[in-house]
Amino acid sequence: MRYNTTAEPHEPSPAERLARAQAKAEVLTEALPWIKAFAGATIVIKYGGNAMVSHELQQSFADDIAFLRFAGIRPIVVHGGGPQINAMLERLGIESEFRAGQRVTSPEAAQVARMVLSGQVNRDIVARINQNGSNAVGLSGEDADLMLGEPLTVEDGGQLVDLGRVGRIVEVNTSVLDELLDAGRVPVVCSIAAERRGAPDQPLNVNADLAAAAIARHMCADKLIVLTDVPGVYANWPDRDSLISRISPDELRALLPSLDSGMIPKMTAALEAVDHGVTQAHIIDGRTAHSVLLEVFTDQGIGTMVQAPGARLRTHREPGHGAVEDHGGHGAAGASDPAAESAAARTQPTDPTTAPQEAPHG
Numbered sequence: 298m299r300y301n302t303t304a305e306p307h308e309p310s311p312a313e314r315l316a317r318a319q320a321k322a323e324v325l326t327e328a329l330p331w332i333k334a335f336a337g338a339t340i341v342i343k344y345g346g347n348a349m350v351s352h353e354l355q356q357s358f359a360d361d362i363a364f365l366r367f368a369g370i371r372p373i374v375v376h377g378g379g380p381q382i383n384a385m386l387e388r389l390g391i392e393s394e395f396r397a398g399q400r401v402t403s404p405e406a407a408q409v410a411r412m413v414l415s416g417q418v419n420r421d422i423v424a425r426i427n428q429n430g431s432n433a434v435g436l437s438g439e440d441a442d443l444m445l446g447e448p449l450t451v452e453d454g455g456q457l458v459d460l461g462r463v464g465r466i467v468e469v470n471t472s473v474l475d476e477l478l479d480a481g482r483v484p485v486v487c488s489i490a491a492e493r494r495g496a497p498d499q500p501l502n503v504n505a506d507l508a509a510a511a512i513a514r515h516m517c518a519d520k521l522i523v524l525t526d527v528p529g530v531y532a533n534w535p536d537r538d539s540l541i542s543r544i545s546p547d548e549l550r551a552l553l554p555s556l557d558s559g560m561i562p563k564m565t566a567a568l569e570a571v572d573h574g575v576t577q578a579h580i581i582d583g584r585t586a587h588s589v590l591l592e593v594f595t596d597q598g599i600g601t602m603v604q605a606p607g608a609r610l611r612t613h614r615e616p617g618h619g620a621v622e623d624h625g626g627h628g629a630a631g632a633s634d635p636a637a638e639s640a641a642a643r644t645q646p647t648d649p650t651t652a653p654q655e656a657p658h659g
């Protein structure tokens with residue numbers, strides 16, 4: 298005899314389905330104060346090549362960005378693609394080395410970086426975000442002089458090193474980004490800059506962490522989020538018990554000389570951002586699906602947060618609604634707004650060197 302088997306053995310019972318739906322509702326409820334707190338906020342998200350490791354992760358990142366936009370946030374994506382540049386340089390037989398976490402870049406390598414970042418990685422990110430119809434627009438720092446740079450020299454091992462066609466950003470054309478954001482677009486910017494008073498066919502290769510920090514700073518962003526391939530910054534790298542949950546700019550300044558490789562530009566970028574008015578900078582693990590949503594919309598947050606004591610979030614209203622509005626956000630203990638209370642709880646000071654792994658920012 299054959300039975301109707303529409304209820305598969307593994308299919309959830311109505312009670313299980315209800316429990317799952319309730320769990321989802323709880324997630325949405327937890328997100329609500331954060332959605333309110335960040336409505337209208339400008340958030341710069343730096344997307345590194347090491348966080349683009351699978352199609353699933355790339356799509357989860359793109360979905361997060363679309364979500365931010367639909368939640369009324371003004372996201373700007375700034376991306377790198379170091380591993381992708383490495384692969385192309387290797388195919389072309391061009392050698393490159395890193396000093397103080399940055400690529401020593403010949404004019405030829407700068408052309409390759411431009412081709413890979415602008416022509417390949419940028420296109421892929423834009424296409425993925427646009428699967429959600431959120432109108433991402435791809436830009437190179439050279440478009441509309443969005444990022445103008447000057448050649449950069451760094452100190453490495455007590456020596457000043459000329460990095461060739463590597464730039465530091467000295468000007469950002471914020472009006473281009475504002476126009477796009479005001480029109481509901483999501484700017485996706487690759488870390489190639491034009492040289493101020495330089496030749497048009499000689500781009501500057503910019504470390505994407507530093508490009509993101511420059512954009513965050515000039516856009517007076519509320520948050521800079523940097524995705525990477527570790528859960529955050531470790532006080533005693535590679536001791537996995539030393540993950541820092543929260544750190545002040547002064548504590549970070551003291552830690553900076555002990556960092557190495559890619560963490561140097563990353564934390565220099567975080568410091569540059571918070572020193573120049575960005576309220577919070579976060580280093581998070583881009584290998585975790587939906588890491589951006591976890592950082593922005595949960596009470597716990599993830600990764601390492603850099604924030605000055607007493608710094609408060611400010612939210613920019615849409616044009617026509619007046620200027621800057623203070624939501625009494627993070628650090629505003631005692632405010633009646635649930636977002637402020639929740640935020641204040643999240644940002645209690647901790648000893649950054651003893652904070653446990655995956656601990657809340659507070």
Ligand SMILES: Nc1ncnc2c1ncn2[C@@H]1O[C@H](COP(=O)(O)OP(=O)(O)O)[C@@H](O)[C@H]1O
Pocket residue numbers: 345346347348379524525526527529530531532533534556557558559560563
């Ligand atoms: N103190 C530290 N905490 C965490 N990671 C560190 C630290 N010092 C060095 N690192 C290294 O920095 C790497 C991240 O930098 P990088 O490879 O440039 O990332 P991305 O490609 O995301 O920009 C980590 O994978 C780790 O190897």
Ligand SMILES: CC(=O)N[C@@H](CCC(=O)OP(=O)(O)O)C(=O)O
Pocket residue numbers: 344345346347376377378379380382398399400402410463464488502503504505506
């Ligand atoms: C000067 C310098 O180092 N530029 C970087 C730009 C790309 C980048 O920063 O990419 P990730 O974010 O993936 O590391 C490079 O050539 O690799």
